[in-house]
Amino acid sequence: MLDIQKIRADFPILSQKVNGKPLVYFDNGATSQKPQIVIDADAKYYQEINANIHRGVHTLSQLATDAYELSRGKVQQHINAKFAHEVLFTSGTTHGINLVTNGFASILKPGDEILVSALEHHSNIVPWQMLCEKTGATLKVIPMNEEGELIMEAYDTLLSENTKVVTVNHISNALGTINPIKYMIDKAHAVGAAVLIDGAQAVPHLKPDVQDLDCDFYAFSGHKMCGPTGTGILYGKEAWLNKLPPYQGGGEMIKEVTFEKTTYADLPHKFEAGTPNIAGGIVLGTAIDYMNEIGFEAIHAHEEELLQYATKRLLEIEGLKIYGTGKNKASVISFNIDGIHPYDIGSIIDKLGIAVRTGHHCAQPIMNFFCIPGTIRASFSFYNTKEEIDLMVEAVKKAQTMLS
Known part of the structure; x- marks a missing residue:
């Protein structure tokens, strides 16, 4: 109790x-409300260790970097990711989904199919529509019934060797339906498709185990689970993140730059261009600690x-x-x-x-x-x-x- x-x-x-x-x-x-410990943690960062991360040799930079990477480790443990570098900081679920769809633009071709569910938030519909326009792939919809549940028989029928991606929310934001995602992931993998789970509405209520689920990508936002706005996580399996090209170019995501050629940094930095929301990333870890304590x-x-x-x-x-x-x-x-x-x-x-x-x-x-x-x-x-x-x-x- x-x-x-x-x-x-x-x-x-x-x-x-x-x-x-x-x-x-x-x-x-x-969005959820924020406990005082989260509010205080945000102020504490700016009052005590405000500095840019990963680049500085001075003390504040090292302290900020350590706190940021400690938070990444907390997320890894929370969702049971195999590696910390499979955890990417984003600005939210929408950012994470767009990062993945941008990567698949170099993979999909005409005739390929993407399955999306009838229960999706616009953020998990529109980016895939844009991807289909770029690649010639086809978007197909997993239908729902009057109770607001996905029809699994129809899903099984829609799956084929042409299915390259299945994307579905863990929990519907509009109806509260909890989808049978483990079943859906297993069935998708059986035809060789990758699976992205929109976990925005799930993470305030449960702890997703990404290794048990065996999903390829899992995206969620921090602000719905007592964390700050402008924070989020994209989990991706190491193999997929190595396969996808960077989403943005800039500082931090590079290994070496010349005017002739640029080589990219290793994970997770390959997908984290520019100065991130450092305070937000650190404080997201505080919010996760708070919820786990409860x-x-x-x-x-x-x-x-x-x-x-x-x-x-x-x-x-x-x-x-x-x-x-x-x-x-x-x-x-x-x-x-x-x-x-x-x-x-x-x-x-x-x-x-x-x-x-x-x-x-x-x-x-x-x-x-x-x-x-x-x-x-x-x-x-x-x-x-x-x-x-x-x-x-x-x-x-x-x-x-x-x-x-």
């Missing part, structure tokens, strides 16, 4: 009021309890429909109320201090599938409570009465 009040005391923002009401923050799918088993148990409780309470509201009713779900509920636009509900409950997300959640194909303009999405974290859910339910009821 988590000591929720003790945990909530770690997050300064949770004690404030919004529009004169206590803040109820249920927009964790967009414990992901305890986080999962608490969030599962919140999900079940919120589902039950929301379904008490007449005319309310939940989208995404799969058997395996994370702590995300997308819903609408008959005859009322989701934006109107979201705007009214904001005045009551309730922060939820409304719209298509950068997943328009999902909304098109359900023939709706968007949903109201409540996404829960380990620092949320049942009492907050009660406040949200009462606020939604009040909004429904006002708008009916």
